[in-house]
Amino acid sequence: MDLVGAGDDVMAVVGRHWAWVLAFGVLSVVAGVLVAVWPHITLIVAAVIFGIQLIVNSVFRFISAFAAPAAEAWARVLAVIIAVLSLIAGLYLLRHPYFTVAVLGLILGFFWIVAGAIDIFTALAYRELPGRWMIALLGVLGVIAGIVVVASPVTALLFLTLVMGIWLILFGLITIYRGFTLMRAARGGAGRPSSAT
Numbered sequence: 001m002d003l004v005g006a007g008d009d010v011m012a013v014v015g016r017h018w019a020w021v022l023a024f025g026v027l028s029v030v031a032g033v034l035v036a037v038w039p040h041i042t043l044i045v046a047a048v049i050f051g052i053q054l055i056v057n058s059v060f061r062f063i064s065a066f067a068a069p070a071a072e073a074w075a076r077v078l079a080v081i082i083a084v085l086s087l088i089a090g091l092y093l094l095r096h097p098y099f100t101v102a103v104l105g106l107i108l109g110f111f112w113i114v115a116g117a118i119d120i121f122t123a124l125a126y127r128e129l130p131g132r133w134m135i136a137l138l139g140v141l142g143v144i145a146g147i148v149v150v151a152s153p154v155t156a157l158l159f160l161t162l163v164m165g166i167w168l169i170l171f172g173l174i175t176i177y178r179g180f181t182l183m184r185a186a187r188g189g190a191g192r193p194s195s196a197t
Contacts, residue, residue: 105153
């Protein structure tokens with residue numbers, strides 16, 4: 001078999017999907033622009049989706065509490081309690097979405113503080129650790145970032161959302177370029193006759 005011709009055939013087959021790759025890149029760019037331009041709305045939408053998920057979860061747990069025929073009484077009661085709590089939490093989050101954003105920011109901030117403190121302790125405790133100064137530096141930066149996020153969780157999440165939007169734009173542009181590359185490969189492969197030996 002002619003290896004050059006076989007390679008052209010493979011590129012032609014792969015290149016047939018260039019439209020999907022290109023469309024995915026365009027959608028990523030559009031999503032990135034929307035997230036970067038309206039980070040407040042992005043966070044609110046995420047909070048609303050989380051609240052809806054809790055409500056749906058409560059309905060599922062309530063139904064499953066009575067659908068299982070072999071369930072013990074205490075298991076049914078526990079499932080109903082969890083369902084009620086999930087419903088209350090979901091309704092509260094839908095009514096106060098900024099509360100959800102603030103809580104998520106606080107969780108992220110405390111995580112960075114704890115993780116940074118562990119990195120600092122590790123760097124100080126193990127002197128034979130290679131590159132421990134870099135670990136200590138990352139730990140200090142993590143603690144500082146965590147304190148900033150805890151001090152202003154909503155603002156910090158807005159900044160992170162903006163960064164995510166920029167990343168989506170860059171990812172989309174790269175994907176669009178890849179789509180055009182596949183399109184050229186497909187057209188080039190289709191224009192060359194492949195021969196078998």
